Amino acid sequence: MSVPLGVLPHIGVLHSCTEFTQVFVLDSLFEPSPAIHATLLPVVRANQWASYPQLIDACRAQLFSLAARSSVESPDPTLLAILGSHPRLGDKHVDSAQSSAEQANLQSERQHLVALNEAYEQTFPGLRYVVFVNGRSTPEIVEDMQARIARRDYGSEVDAALQAMCDIAKDRASKLRMVVDSALNMRATLNNEANGGH
Numbered sequence: 001m002s003v004p005l006g007v008l009p010h011i012g013v014l015h016s017c018t019e020f021t022q023v024f025v026l027d028s029l030f031e032p033s034p035a036i037h038a039t040l041l042p043v044v045r046a047n048q049w050a051s052y053p054q055l056i057d058a059c060r061a062q063l064f065s066l067a068a069r070s071s072v073e074s075p076d077p078t079l080l081a082i083l084g085s086h087p088r089l090g091d092k093h094v095d096s097a098q099s100s101a102e103q104a105n106l107q108s109e110r111q112h113l114v115a116l117n118e119a120y121e122q123t124f125p126g127l128r129y130v131v132f133v134n135g136r137s138t139p140e141i142v143e144d145m146q147a148r149i150a151r152r153d154y155g156s157e158v159d160a161a162l163q164a165m166c167d168i169a170k171d172r173a174s175k176l177r178m179v180v181d182s183a184l185n186m187r188a189t190l191n192n193e194a195n196g197g198h
Helices: 019-029 036-047 050-066 075-083 095-102 104-125 136-150 156-192
Strands: none
Touching: 019 036, 019 156, 036 050, 036 075, 036 095, 036 156, 050 075, 050 156, 104 136
């Protein structure tokens, strides 16, 4: 499902929204994934959250709890499904609009990234390289990826991927809320002008 911008409901009501809406929000913040839904819907429903960053921090705690119960020798299948939900850097077939936009500047180096993705996934079976791109150049991403492959620390990779997913979610929440806030401000301005500026 492609997620249009500006659709996040007010955080104060998210816990009581329909499951469809809650899943839509999780898909907008993270990536579409039944494993993410199963793991994080209970978090969404647990409280009346004060902010999206607060909710994402609670999701992070749940994800890290899942990782702590997993082992390198026998990784939790749900954890692997969550980590595998994120698109590979430079992949031609990126499912979410957010991921596609976030990776736009990486497309020129697609071939090199494909080879690095393969090396990463051979080094860390079951994992996918996840990083918060945040405007970084392809050479910076390549350097990070090569360093993480050379480090060969499976547990650190799980932690880094989960942290990146949560950093990405916070960035997406911020951008989606800005779109909503801008639309509300524009509507208020238009209403004010329609009422003669009073």
